[in-house]
Every structure is written in C-alpha cells, then in structure tokens.
Amino acid sequence: MARVILITGTRKGIGRALAEHFLTLGDVVIGCSRSAPDWTHDNYQHFELDVGDEPKVLEMFNAIRKTHGKLDCLINNAGIASMNHSLLTPLDTVKKIFSTNTFGTFLFCREAAKIMRKRKTGRIVNFATVATPLKLEGEAIYAASKAAIVSLTETLAREYADFGITVNAVGPTPIQTDLIRGVPQDKMDRLLARQAVRRFGTYDDVINVIDFYLRAESDFVTGQVIYLGGV
Amino acid sequence: MKNVNAIILEQIESFNENLDTPVDTSKGDDTILFGAGGVLDSVDFVGLILDIEQAINDEYGKHLALTGERAMSQRNSPFRTVGTLAAYIEKQLED
Ligand SMILES: NC(=O)c1ccc[n+]([C@@H]2O[C@H](COP(=O)([O-])OP(=O)(O)OC[C@H]3O[C@@H](n4cnc5c(N)ncnc54)[C@H](OP(=O)(O)O)[C@@H]3O)[C@@H](O)[C@H]2O)c1
Numbered sequence: 001m002a003r004v005i006l007i008t009g010t011r012k013g014i015g016r017a018l019a020e021h022f023l024t025l026g027d028v029v030i031g032c033s034r035s036a037p038d039w040t041h042d043n044y045q046h047f048e049l050d051v052g053d054e055p056k057v058l059e060m061f062n063a064i065r066k067t068h069g070k071l072d073c074l075i076n077n078a079g080i081a082s083m084n085h086s087l088l089t090p091l092d093t094v095k096k097i098f099s100t101n102t103f104g105t106f107l108f109c110r111e112a113a114k115i116m117r118k119r120k121t122g123r124i125v126n127f128a129t130v131a132t133p134l135k136l137e138g139e140a141i142y143a144a145s146k147a148a149i150v151s152l153t154e155t156l157a158r159e160y161a162d163f164g165i166t167v168n169a170v171g172p173t174p175i176q177t178d179l180i181r182g183v184p185q186d187k188m189d190r191l192l193a194r195q196a197v198r199r200f201g202t203y204d205d206v207i208n209v210i211d212f213y214l215r216a217e218s219d220f221v222t223g224q225v226i227y228l229g230g231v
Numbered sequence: 232m233k234n235v236n237a238i239i240l241e242q243i244e245s246f247n248e249n250l251d252t253p254v255d256t257s258k259g260d261d262t263i264l265f266g267a268g269g270v271l272d273s274v275d276f277v278g279l280i281l282d283i284e285q286a287i288n289d290e291y292g293k294h295l296a297l298t299g300e301r302a303m304s305q306r307n308s309p310f311r312t313v314g315t316l317a318a319y320i321e322k323q324l325e326d
Pocket residue numbers: 008009010011012013014015032033034035036049050051052076077078079080100104127128129130171172173174175176177178179180
C-alpha cells in the first residue's frame with residue numbers, strides 16, 4: 001500500500017520540492033498552504049489553510065482519517081521568517097511567526113500522532129534552522145521560534161516513542177527560496193563563511209536527510225536534529 | 232444517537248483487546264478509569280481517552296477536547312469512573 005505523507009507549506013519552495021519528490025516515488029501526498037498552489041498531481045490533495053488555525057486543521061485531519069484511515073509521515077515544513085533587529089520588531093510579528101512555526105508544528109504533531117498511534121508506527125520530521133545554533137543577529141524571533149521546535153522535537157520523541165512514532169528535525173542552511181530573498185548579499189556571504197561546507201544548500205540536501213528519517217530502518221532514530229553544512 | 236455512557240463502555244471494551252490486564256467493566260458506570268483501583272498505566276490512559284474523544288466527536292459531529300484546562304483544574308477528576316466522565320462529556324456537549 002502506498003505511503004500517505006502529509007507535508008505543510010507545499011505551495012512553493014522546499015515544501016513543493018518535497019511533495020514532488022514523494023509523488024515521483026509513488027507516495028500519496030497531502031499538502032497545505034494559505035493560498036492555492038499553481039500545480040497539481042493525481043496523487044496530491046491540497047488543503048488551503050493556515051497551520052495555526054486549529055478548527056481548520058482539525059477538519060483537515062478528520063478528512064485524512066476518513067479518506068485514508070492512516071498517516072505514515074508528517075513533514076512540518078511550513079515556516080515564515082522576519083529578518084529585523086529585535087528593537088524594531090512589533091509583538092504582532094512575533095505572534096505571527098510563533099503561530100506558524102511553533103504552534104503550527106505542535107498542532108500538526110499532536111493531530112498526526114493521534115492517527116499514527118493506531119498502527120503503532122509513524123514518522124514526524126520538523127524544520128529547524130542553522131539560525132538558532134549560529135545565533136544570527138536580526139533573526140532573534142525566527143531563531144527562537146525554531147529553538148522551540150528543537151525542544152518540542154526532543155520531548156515529543158520521548159512521549160510518542162510509546163506509540164512507535166519517531167520525531168526528528170532537519171536544520172537547513174540558507175537555500176535560495178523566497179524565504180531569504182530579502183537578506184543582503186554581504187550578510188549572506190558572512191553566514192555561509194561560518195559553515196564547514198561553504199555553499200548554499202539545495203532541495204536535495206534536505207530531501208536526503210528526510211529520506212533517511214523516513215526509512216523503515218530508522219525506527220531507532222528519534223529526537224535528533226541534523227544541521228546541514230556542518231553547522 | 233448512542234448515549235455517552237454506551238460509547239465510553241464500547242471504547243473500553245475494544246481497548247481491552249490489547250491489554251494484558253483489561254479494565255473490568257462489570258460495574259458499568261462505576262467502572263474505574265484512573266486513580267486508586269485503576270489498572271491503566273499513563274500511556275494506556277492517554278490512548279483510551281483519545282479513543283473516547285474520537286468516538287464522541289464522530290458520533291456528535293463536534294470537536295470536544297476532553298483534556299482542556301477545565302478538566303485538569305477540577306477538584307474531583309472527571310476521569311475517575313465511566314459515570315463521572317460521561318457526566319463531564321454531557322455537560323460539554325450541552326455548552
Ligand atoms: N530557505 C532557507 O534558507 C531555509 C533555511 C533554514 C530553514 N528553512 C525552513 O524551511 C522551511 C521551508 O522554507 P522555504 O524556504 O521553502 O520557504 P518559502 O519558499 O517561503 O515557502 C514557505 C511555504 O510555507 C507556506 N506557509 C507559510 N506560512 C504558512 C502558514 N501559516 N500556513 C500554511 N502554510 C504556510 C507557504 O505557502 P503560503 O504562503 O501559500 O501559505 C509556502 O508554501 C521553513 O520551515 C523554513 O523555516 C529554510
């Protein structure tokens with residue numbers, strides 16, 4: 001039977017690349033984002049929602065349960081950033097970032113685990129960032145929201161182990177997507193210089209780590225964060 | 232529509248199939264779920280509550296969260312017996 005894989009933030013960027021990767025492998029992919037994607041596929045179903053909107057998210061999980069009766073993997077990719085000095089950051093921005101990155105990730109982990117526990121197996125992959133360990137100035141809130149995801153990953157790994165579910169995270173370096181389009185070149189150069197391997201990351205770098213986490217043989221790997229680029 | 236007590240007991244029966252020490256439901260509403268005299272460990276307890284929550288939500292078409300702050304802050308835990316849990320759920324369904 002085909003795997004059912006739920007990926008958040010599939011309209012564009014890394015999320016879209018992940019969806020295309022798993023569709024190519026023959027998996028059934030369910031995705032979501034706030035606006036509709038401009039692409040489709042026979043084995044793909046899209047939900048237009050904000051990952052922090054609990055009623056809508058619950059409705060979506062209900063639909064997944066009724067249609068597929070199972071969920072093999074969840075990839076919590078949806079994320080937003082705001083590059084700004086913390087002294088210039090309004091509280092509303094902070095709330096928005098935490099709502100998508102942290103609360104959204106929590107909500108999806110919780111609801112996915114409720115379905116996965118029935119078959120005593122499941123894989124959850126969350127998205128961290130090198131901005132946290134590198135303590136990047138100008139990304140205080142983004143890095144904090146992702147630090148919370150690292151902590152969640154480590155603790156949920158323990159709580160969900162009883163249900164056969166692994167919870168891990170991947171921490172990408174800068175990858176050229178819309179997310180980092182506004183970051184000035186000199187800042188980017190300095191950032192890349194702090195990596196062990198000094199280049200931009202690619203979609204394939206992220207896919208490689210996620211494929212590893214999703215393997216059946218990886219059932220003894222949980223609560224881990226793999227940062228790319230040697231950070 | 233099935234009544235709440237029946238749904239809870241039904242969920243316990245099906246949950247029991249995977250337990251070494253099943254929950255004894257012969258006392259009906261007085262069946263102990265959690266606390267002194269209960270047989271469920273905390274992981275099984277979580278699993279059973281989730282099953283009951285799902286079954287109630289499916290039957291009544293609502294999204295009740297049985298473990299909200301309200302439940303956790305009550306002096307007498309609503310999770311003590313089938314009867315107390317049913318009463319607690321019925322109250323939530325009315326709201
Ligand atoms: N690119 C990088 O350099 C980099 C580095 C480290 C970590 N990451 C992480 O990688 C993940 C993906 O980033 P990306 O570079 O692919 O970003 P992106 O190109 O900006 O794409 C973000 C995706 O998430 C969706 N999204 C955003 N907020 C959402 C919400 N509240 N609810 C539902 N969907 C939402 C967007 O669609 P809508 O706008 O339609 O909602 C879009 O599909 C993020 O978690 C990010 O933090 C990226």
